[in-house]
Amino acid sequence: MSKLLNLIRFTNLNKWSVHLLTDNNLVFTDKYPTVYFKEFTKKGNIEKVKIEDNKTYKILGVRTYGLGVFLNREVLGSTLTMKTYQQVKKDHLFWCKVDTKNGGFGIVSDTLKDGLGSSNMAIAELDLSKINTDYLQLFFKSKRFNSYMDNLVVGTTNRKYIKFNDLLNDIKIPLPSLDIQNKIVKGYHDKLDLSVSQEQQAQEKEKKIEEYLYKELGIEISDINNTNLLNFVKFRNIERWDIQANSFNLNDIKSSYEFIKIKKLIKKSQYGLSEKANLNSNNTPMLRMNNIKNGQLDINDLKYIDLNNKKLENYILNKNDIVFNRTNSKELVGKCAVFNLFDTYTFASYLIRLKLDLELINPNYFAIILNSFIGRKQINAISRQITGQVNVNAEELKNFVIPFPNLNIQNMIVDYIQNINDEIKELKNQSLKNKTSALIEFEKEIFNEA
Known part of the structure; x- marks a missing residue:
């Protein structure tokens, strides 16, 4: 049980703050000495810059959660209200003294050394013989540090104030030797490098899926640079009066297999529910x-709907149904997935449900092709923009074409691509794990166990 009274020596009362007096010594490991920022930070001789109307200036800001200093804007002096700014230098510590929260500190990089800070920004010089700037930036990025600072710094109107002397004299940090700091930073970056490498490997495998489809289906795409200045369309083939809708030409794509309109493979299409979800x-x-x-169902962000049994029965998704996104941004409209979940689900009005003839088509093959360059080319040609979003209706979708090998070949393609997708998923999971654990391991090194 915690003590009802916590006694503080009068000599330690340099600030009348309960947070500072009770929490400041509790969070860090005792593996390394804990020092005030003033041990490696000082007020520098900051050059003041008088703004001239006809010159361009780089005005810097600092992002929260330890994401550091960034170029906020590059503007003519005539547009600036303040007429005196502070000149930063490489490796300066930089923060907003009137609204410092959520790790809003940063180190000025070499690319931003010619930037300026307003009078609301605090700038300090670091003793690089004592502190590794990457180590310090990681400290600012740490969730434990952000929580620590939120406890220590209290302001009005949701602002948190850290003036220059407050940081130097009130805030502590574990400060191992420079060699150990370098080792800690290297361990962090090694984890991040591994994460990036795994993400790149996943992207290479994603490219292999497209390459495999090209090869297995005998796909050839004609060079669009050799198209004629005039494109003739037969009158009987005109279904919509716009250039984009008639720009897709099946002759642009050749395959070893027959192309078939997907309406010959569909038993039923249905729009989803327009009732409001909760x-x-x-x-x-x-x-x-x-x-x-990415061609899969993601149920991390769900909404729900209350329906009577009769209506629910008409809109329950069944295994092997295709859900097709008919309305979205230009980049995302047309994405689809196979419904393969076990629980009861229904679907919203921006989706179309397709029931396929399973004696003719493997639903996973259908989704792979529709999500590939073959489907994308047709979606881009037919989609229409309505109030900022793009739309493909059910009748247009039915007229899409896909290469149509027999079921055995479809199943072989699905199995091969599923194996690659499993490898991609594992690589992405490992990448995320390493990216997350990099910061966690840093925190374990300098903070007490939570």
């Missing part, structure tokens, strides 16, 4: 356009 998880989950990601 957050009550006791109701039936409803898939929306944001639940389709």
Whole structure:
């Protein structure tokens, strides 16, 4: 049980703050000496710059959560209200003294050394013989540091004030030797480098899927630079009066297999529910356009709907149904996935449900092709922009074409690509794990166990 009274020596009362007096010595490991910032930070001789109307200036800002200093804007002097700014230098410590929260500190990089800070920004010089700037930036990025600072710094109107002397004299940091700091930073960057490498490997494998489809389906795409100045379309083939809708030409894509309109493979198409969803998880989950990601269903962000049994029966998704996103941004419209979940789900109006003839088509092959360059080319040609979003309706979708090998070859393609996707998923999981653990391991090194 915690003590009802916490006694503080009068000699330690340099600031009348309960947070500072009770929390400041509790969070750091005793593995390394803990020092005030003044041990390696000092007020520098900061040059003041008089703003001239006809010159261009780089005005710097600092991002929260330890993301550091950035170029906020590059503007003519005539547009600036303040007429005197501070000139920063490489490796300066930089923060907003009137609104410092959530790790809003940064170190000035070499690329930003010619930038300026307003009078609201505090600038300090660092003793680089004592502190590694990457180590310090990691400290600012740490969730434990942000929590620590939120406890220490209290301001009005949701602002948190850290003036120059407050940082130097009130805030502490574990300060191992420079060699150990370098080792800690290297361990962090090694983890990040591994994470980046794994993400790059995943991207290379994603490219292999497209390459495999080209090869397996015998795909050849004609050079668009050799197109004629005039493009003739037969009158009987005109279904919509716009250039984009008639720009897709099947002759642009050749395959070893026959192209078939997908309406010959569909038993039923259906738009989703337009009723408003809610957050009550006791109701039936409803898939929306944001639940389709990278050709898979993502149920991390669900909404729900309360339906009577009769209506629910008409809109329950069944295994092997295709859910197609008919309305979204230009980049995301047309994404689709196979429904393969076990629980009861329904779907929203921005989605189309397709029931396929499973004797003719493997639904996973169907989704792979529609999500590939073959489907994308047709979606880009047919999609229409409505109030900022792009739309593909069910009738247009039915007229899309896909290469149509027999079921055995479809199944072989699906199995091969599924194996690659499993490898991609594992690489991305490992990448995320290493990226997350890099900061966690840094925190474990300098903070007490939570």
